Amino acid sequence: MFATDDTIVAIATPPGRGALGVVRLSGPQAPGLAAHLLERGRALQPRRATFTRVRPDGDESAIDEVVATFFPAPRSYTGEHVVEITGHGSPVLLQAVLKRAIAAGARLAEPGEFTLRAFLNGKRDLVQSEAVADLIEAATPLQARVAFDQLEGTLTERIAALDARLFDLIARLEASLDFPDEGYHFVEPAHAATEIASVIEALDDLLSRAVAGRMIREGATAVVAGRPNVGKSSLFNNLAGTARAIVTPMPGTTRDLVTETIDVEGIAITLVDTAGWRDTHDLIESEGVARGVHARGVADLVLLVVDGSEPLADEDLRLLEDTANANRIVISNKSDLAAVPLSLPVREVRVSALTGDGLSALRRAIATALIGEERLRDSAPISNTRHIALLEQCRASLEVARQAAEAADVPEEFLLIDLQAARMRLDEVVGRRTSEDVLRHIFEHFCIGK
Ligand SMILES: Nc1nc2c(ncn2[C@@H]2O[C@H](COP(=O)(O)OP(=O)(O)O)[C@@H](O)[C@H]2O)c(=O)[nH]1
Numbered sequence: 001m002f003a004t005d006d007t008i009v010a011i012a013t014p015p016g017r018g019a020l021g022v023v024r025l026s027g028p029q030a031p032g033l034a035a036h037l038l039e040r041g042r043a044l045q046p047r048r049a050t051f052t053r054v055r056p057d058g059d060e061s062a063i064d065e066v067v068a069t070f071f072p073a074p075r076s077y078t079g080e081h082v083v084e085i086t087g088h089g090s091p092v093l094l095q096a097v098l099k100r101a102i103a104a105g106a107r108l109a110e111p112g113e114f115t116l117r118a119f120l121n122g123k124r125d126l127v128q129s130e131a132v133a134d135l136i137e138a139a140t141p142l143q144a145r146v147a148f149d150q151l152e153g154t155l156t157e158r159i160a161a162l163d164a165r166l167f168d169l170i171a172r173l174e175a176s177l178d179f180p181d182e183g184y185h186f187v188e189p190a191h192a193a194t195e196i197a198s199v200i201e202a203l204d205d206l207l208s209r210a211v212a213g214r215m216i217r218e219g220a221t222a223v224v225a226g227r228p229n230v231g232k233s234s235l236f237n238n239l240a241g242t243a244r245a246i247v248t249p250m251p252g253t254t255r256d257l258v259t260e261t262i263d264v265e266g267i268a269i270t271l272v273d274t275a276g277w278r279d280t281h282d283l284i285e286s287e288g289v290a291r292g293v294h295a296r297g298v299a300d301l302v303l304l305v306v307d308g309s310e311p312l313a314d315e316d317l318r319l320l321e322d323t324a325n326a327n328r329i330v331i332s333n334k335s336d337l338a339a340v341p342l343s344l345p346v347r348e349v350r351v352s353a354l355t356g357d358g359l360s361a362l363r364r365a366i367a368t369a370l371i372g373e374e375r376l377r378d379s380a381p382i383s384n385t386r387h388i389a390l391l392e393q394c395r396a397s398l399e400v401a402r403q404a405a406e407a408a409d410v411p412e413e414f415l416l417i418d419l420q421a422a423r424m425r426l427d428e429v430v431g432r433r434t435s436e437d438v439l440r441h442i443f444e445h446f447c448i449g450k
Pocket residue numbers: 226227228229230231232233234235246247248249250251252253254276333334335336337351352353354355
């Protein structure tokens with residue numbers, strides 16, 4: 001499978017200059033390589049930060065002062081001998097240390113290879129390894145919190161609990177099969193059905209938060225729609241906190257999609273401003289309108305803006321109808337002007353893009369529309385599409401097993417096949433049983449040095 005007997009090396013800090021930069025070594029040769037690279041002759045003390053220098057190469061002079069720390073196996077990030085050399089964050093110096101380590105026998109690490117080794121050495125399961133990447137990628141504090149929870153093992157524990165229940169049920173069913181002559185059931189079919197139903201319920205509880213979890217992990221797209229001049233671009237700019245989109249009193253100003261990523265209550269939202277929807281003969285504008293319609297179709301949320309200071313126009317009515325089945329918020333803008341009563345089919349959020357009035361209520365409404373009220377409070381235990389898909393497959397197998405258990409005439413063997421299939425999916429989530437391809441796919445998305 002993957003080579004783990006050699007020693008890998010990588011720069012663990014981001015490319016570019018910084019106050020500090022870290023070169024990380026992992027593998028059996030790590031302490032030996034460190035002794036070769038560093039001026040300090042004696043072996044590094046375990047888990048002690050040691051101030052030293054990088055040994056001069058040939059007749060060069062020493063290139064940097066560093067702090068080196070040795071983490072002996074198995075108490076290290078990877079479970080192997082690890083040495084971290086912290087120097088000044090100069091790409092030139094760090095590259096020089098890297099090159100010397102390679103010249104002395106280390107191999108340049110692949111992306112995610114340190115974390116892969118941690119996984120292969122049983123330091124972390126697959127869910128926790130994936131959480132490492134999510135944590136590094138997190139763009140909002142909420143994303144970081146969800147990733148950290150998974151890193152700490154919240155999802156791992158819940159899966160282990162489900163797995164233990166399935167294991168117990170399978171063991172008892174197998175015992176019944178092994179001692180057929182006794183005519184004794186270690187588990188009655190009715191009890192098996194109830195137990196499976198209760199595992200399904202626990203799975204459903206987990207999956208019910210998956211939409212929110214995925215939205216938090218991957219972010220969402222919200223499209224600002226409405227007829228020309230209702231204040232879409234003004235609202236967009238206000239939410240984005242920058243004057244990205246051009247605002248003029250002339251209808252038809254916005255002709256292309258303008259996007260900006262914003263953080264709304266911890267959810268990373270790609271906000272899209274569109275051309276106002278209307279019939280137009282202008283070629284560019286009508287292309288803009290078409291793009292806007294398309295964007296609306298694929299968005300997670302539509303922010304439909306109407307002008308609260310004017311009666312609804314035909315275009316407003318048409319848009320209200322077109323977006324009736326979408327996840328949408330109807331926004332009545334220009335609350336700073338005298339309001340006219342609008343007979344809207346849903347409760348609107350009143351704002352003024354000009355004064356900023358009502359925008360915090362709008363932000364709250366956006367977050368709630370995307371992930372639900374209570375979901376915001378307790379973090380979602382599941383957020384990764386790979387996990388969600390496997391848990392759904394697990395649930396499908398359990399559903400077949402439950403029906404088999406309920407139909408009293410189905411032999412236990414059949415029940416067992418589906419229960420084992422369900423367990424296998426759980427094993428795949430945590431990586432007890434995962435193909436090399438899947439592992440490669442997961443780890444190649446990591447950064448180098450992690
Ligand atoms: N009084 C008032 N005027 C607004 C407000 N929002 C936008 N406008 C004005 O409405 C006009 C059209 O705004 P714009 O954002 O370009 O609308 P869009 O065509 O829907 O993108 C501009 O003159 C804005 O200054 C608001 O909340 N109150």
